[in-house]
Amino acid sequence: MANxxxxxxxxxxATWYFTFAAILFGAQLLFGLVAAIQYxxxxxxxxxxxxxxxRTVHINALVIWMVFAMMGSVYWLLPDExxxxxxxxxxxxxxxxxxxxxxVVVVLVYLFVxxxxxxxxxxxxxxxxxxxxxxxxxxxxxxVVVVLxxxxNLYATGMKGKRTGIVTVLMADxxxxxxxxxxxxxxxxxxxxxxxxxxxxxHLWVEATWEVFVGAxxxxxxxxxxxxxxxxxxMWLWIEVAxxxxxxxxxxxxxxxxxxxxxxxxxxxxxxxxxxPLPLVAMFIHVLYDWGKQxxxxxxxxxxxxxxxxxxxxxxFVLQAFGNFLGAxxxxxxxxxxxxxxxxxxxxFTSAHGHLAFFGAYATILIGMFYIAVQNKxxxxxxxxxxxxxxxxxxxxxxxxxxxxxxxxAGYVQVLVSRxxxxxxxxxxxxxxxxxxxxxGMDWRLIMGVVxxxxxxxxxxxxxxxxxxTHHER
Amino acid sequence: MFEPFTDVVPSFFGWLNQGPMTLTLFLHTVIVxxxxxxxxxEKARLEQEEG
Amino acid sequence: xxxxxxxxxxxFWQRSASWITGFAAMLLIWLTFDTIPQIMMGNDTDIKxxxxxxxxxxxxINYKITxxxxxxxxHEIPVIGGANAEGTSSFQEKELFFGRDDWSQEEAMEMLALxxxxxxxxxxxxxxxxLGNGAYYAPDLTKSWLDPMWGPEGPLQAMTGKSTKEEAxxxxxxxxxxxxxxxxxxxxxxxxxxxxxGLVAFLKHMSxxxxxxxxxxxxxxxxxxxxx
Numbered sequence: 001m002a003n004x005x006x007x008x009x010x011x012x013x014a015t016w017y018f019t020f021a022a023i024l025f026g027a028q029l030l031f032g033l034v035a036a037i038q039y040x041x042x043x044x045x046x047x048x049x050x051x052x053x054x055r056t057v058h059i060n061a062l063v064i065w066m067v068f069a070m071m072g073s074v075y076w077l078l079p080d081e082x083x084x085x086x087x088x089x090x091x092x093x094x095x096x097x098x099x100x101x102x103x104v105v106v107v108l109v110y111l112f113v114x115x116x117x118x119x120x121x122x123x124x125x126x127x128x129x130x131x132x133x134x135x136x137x138x139x140x141x142x143x144v145v146v147v148l149x150x151x152x153n154l155y156a157t158g159m160k161g162k163r164t165g166i167v168t169v170l171m172a173d174x175x176x177x178x179x180x181x182x183x184x185x186x187x188x189x190x191x192x193x194x195x196x197x198x199x200x201x202x203h204l205w206v207e208a209t210w211e212v213f214v215g216a217x218x219x220x221x222x223x224x225x226x227x228x229x230x231x232x233x234x235m236w237l238w239i240e241v242a243x244x245x246x247x248x249x250x251x252x253x254x255x256x257x258x259x260x261x262x263x264x265x266x267x268x269x270x271x272x273x274x275x276x277p278l279p280l281v282a283m284f285i286h287v288l289y290d291w292g293k294q295x296x297x298x299x300x301x302x303x304x305x306x307x308x309x310x311x312x313x314x315x316x317f318v319l320q321a322f323g324n325f326l327g328a329x330x331x332x333x334x335x336x337x338x339x340x341x342x343x344x345x346x347x348x349f350t351s352a353h354g355h356l357a358f359f360g361a362y363a364t365i366l367i368g369m370f371y372i373a374v375q376n377k378x379x380x381x382x383x384x385x386x387x388x389x390x391x392x393x394x395x396x397x398x399x400x401x402x403x404x405x406x407x408x409x410a411g412y413v414q415v416l417v418s419r420x421x422x423x424x425x426x427x428x429x430x431x432x433x434x435x436x437x438x439x440x441g442m443d444w445r446l447i448m449g450v451v452x453x454x455x456x457x458x459x460x461x462x463x464x465x466x467x468x469x470t471h472h473e474r
Numbered sequence: 475m476f477e478p479f480t481d482v483v484p485s486f487f488g489w490l491n492q493g494p495m496t497l498t499l500f501l502h503t504v505i506v507x508x509x510x511x512x513x514x515x516e517k518a519r520l521e522q523e524e525g
Numbered sequence: 526x527x528x529x530x531x532x533x534x535x536x537f538w539q540r541s542a543s544w545i546t547g548f549a550a551m552l553l554i555w556l557t558f559d560t561i562p563q564i565m566m567g568n569d570t571d572i573k574x575x576x577x578x579x580x581x582x583x584x585x586i587n588y589k590i591t592x593x594x595x596x597x598x599x600h601e602i603p604v605i606g607g608a609n610a611e612g613t614s615s616f617q618e619k620e621l622f623f624g625r626d627d628w629s630q631e632e633a634m635e636m637l638a639l640x641x642x643x644x645x646x647x648x649x650x651x652x653x654x655x656l657g658n659g660a661y662y663a664p665d666l667t668k669s670w671l672d673p674m675w676g677p678e679g680p681l682q683a684m685t686g687k688s689t690k691e692e693a694x695x696x697x698x699x700x701x702x703x704x705x706x707x708x709x710x711x712x713x714x715x716x717x718x719x720x721x722x723g724l725v726a727f728l729k730h731m732s733x734x735x736x737x738x739x740x741x742x743x744x745x746x747x748x749x750x751x752x753x
Contacts, residue, residue, distance in 0.1 A: 039662070042710065046710065047713060050652075051651070051652055052649075052652045052660070053648075116646045118647075118717075122646040127646065127648055129644065129647065129650060131658065189566070189638045190564070190565070191641065191656065191734070192656070193564055193565070193580075194641075231535060235535045239538050241542040241546065242541050242546070249546070249550055250553060256560070261560050261564055261737075262481055262482070262488060262563050263481045263598075266737070267496075268497065268498055268556070271495065342738065342741055345739060346657035414661075420741075424741070424742075425664075425672050425673060426669070426672050429663075429665065430664075433709070483563045483579070485559050501552060505549060512541055516531045516534055516540070520528065520534065
């Protein structure tokens with residue numbers, strides 16, 4: 001990576017975001033391994049780095065690396081889409097460092113302070129203790145300020161330069177993404193009200209605004225990597241927005257089955273969220289269809305070379321289309337009906353879905369963006385795969401798929417024994433955990449977690465070295 | 475004709491929940507149906523542009 | 526005449542997307558205004574007047590709690606202070622909680638608030654599930670107050686050497702790793718005596734929230750799997 005071919009400041013800033021995102025991705029996997037080991041060997045790091053701490057870092061690093069990579073992706077594509085340099089790069093750079101520093105402090109407090117006394121000081125400075133939104137309130141406020149700066153840059157650039165369909169979608173989507181975060185910042189004594197607003201953030205992020213975000217990124221990728229026609233891609237994007245928001249916004253109902261909220265949420269949650277896989281199927285078909293169409297058009301002209309200008313990145317984009325459908329769509333559909341969810345809610349089933357959905361829908365496409373950045377930073381016209389990039393792709397995708405299958409099987413025994421037969425008591429819970437399928441499932445999850453982690457190390461090596469490989473077209 | 479109300483607190487949405495699918499079909503319909511008017515308007519616009 | 530189809534027109538889809546998104550968001554806001562009042566916490570007056578709330582007032586800690594099948598609802602519901610003729614809460618039968626059954630609204634609320642705060646400060650949710658949400662490393666706490674393990678004949682109460690459920694739970698929370706209940710143990714989290722009392726009040730209150738029948742058959746089935 002000796003030569004930096006990037007001339008846009010916005011793209012340079014994007015590579016900073018991608019770099020920190022990749023580091024946090026590593027932290028996510030590492031702490032996930034700690035938690036996976038604790039399922040198999042319960043004494044591991046007991047009262048030093050307990051499961052709750054490892055899991056907090058595991059899921060927070062997940063969310064934050066994705067937010068970083070998403071912001072990086074926007075800074076990356078803005079100059080291409082709008083035709084101008086991003087407005088407010090200085091602010092973007094300043095806030096980047098503020099954000100990084102805040103995250104380092106939050107993680108150090110998670111690791112070394114862990115818990116606090118039951119008072120508001122803990123909520124402000126140590127931990128809010130709400131899954132995914134554990135970050136203390138000072139960090140919440142910091143995140144809001146940083147994201148507002150990011151939104152300002154996006155809007156200022158979008159209004160000054162050319163406003164394509166992709167930019168329009170991103171502008172609306174990112175504003176909703178930031179605004180929804182505010183719903184999760186309050187404190188209440190009432191656990192039902194607490195979880196009601198908590199889901200506003202979690203659900204409306206990952207099943208609405210983030211999904212639309214990846215739709216926009218996929219559209220950008222199709223235009224830039226296989227030369228798809230903008231008008232067609234943007235029409236698809238609008239259809240996807242309609243279907244994703246149409247099903248996703250009221251699909252929040254599937255989180256309101258059992259938290260004290262009225263029974264009518266059964267109906268709303270069941271059917272709206274049952275339709276959530278539809279746009280994901282559409283996105284998958286759309287990516288493959290455009291690819292085939294572009295390749296066919298080129299071959300009709302007698303050119304027998306691939307239309308893909310970045311093999312590893314495009315591989316990850318296709319895996320995203322498939323993984324999103326499989327992880328978020330199929331695995332989500334498994335347990336979205338209240339009749340089923342009554343027994344699967346709060347079991348390893350949820351965990352299986354969480355692993356494949358977060359990975360399939362978001363990790364994949366963001367890794368693809370890393371490769372696009374590497375390609376352009378090294379001034380490569382057509383980037384080919386290396387042995388490392390193929391190994392990394394197979395091991396990471398195979399590893400996560402393996403973890404998902406293992407967790408699903410563990411979830412089956414939990415649903416049958418702990419829930420259906422034993423009625424969810426303490427004894428029922430541990431009877432389920434003692435089941436042979438459960439125990440073996442946890443062993444396999446750990447093994448597949450290690451596979452994923454090795455794949456990640458190869459991925460990082462590849463990202464650092466693929467630019468200097470000699471078989472690319474420059 | 476109407477199902478007796480069973481939930482804890484009576485409400486408009488609870489009342490629409492008359493049995494399998496009534497509430498959700500109602501909501502889907504009110505969301506999707508107005509697309510018909512958008513379709514009509516856009517069709518008129520396209521015809522005008524061509525004509 | 527060769528017409529362009531509306532179905533392949535970007536403007537049609539853009540307008541449709543805007544309409545659907547905007548209207549779905551408005552519906553969600555409307556539903557939120559309908560739901561939030563239904564899940565606001567009740568108070569002592571409701572309980573005295575026999576008004577059932579989805580999230581009842583904190584003074585439910587003065588009452589006996591059970592979890593019974595409701596014919597009308599078609600699933601189990603929390604029953605506070607014994608059932609009336611219709612099978613819902615009668616708010617009659619009291620139960621001592623840390624030696625008293627006359628905790629006032631203010632006292633009970635203070636305990637409950639401390640417990641809720643402690644549940645967050647101690648990060649309970651990243652091992653346990655509450656109302657089914659959280660991590661899956663430890664048992665669900667939604668109805669843990671009603672768990673037979675902590676009842677008069679349950680081994681966990683006996684283990685702590687205490688004579689009541691609430692004292693046993695509080696003792697366990699203060700020194701969890703002294704009472705190895707399972708190979709997978711709960712770590713010591715620096716929970717004070719007052720926080721433990723608050724947490725038990727929080728758990729007892731949580732068991733009275735109407736969760737539409739989740740979890741199903743809680744504590745009803747004995748000896749289903751290994752013939753215990």
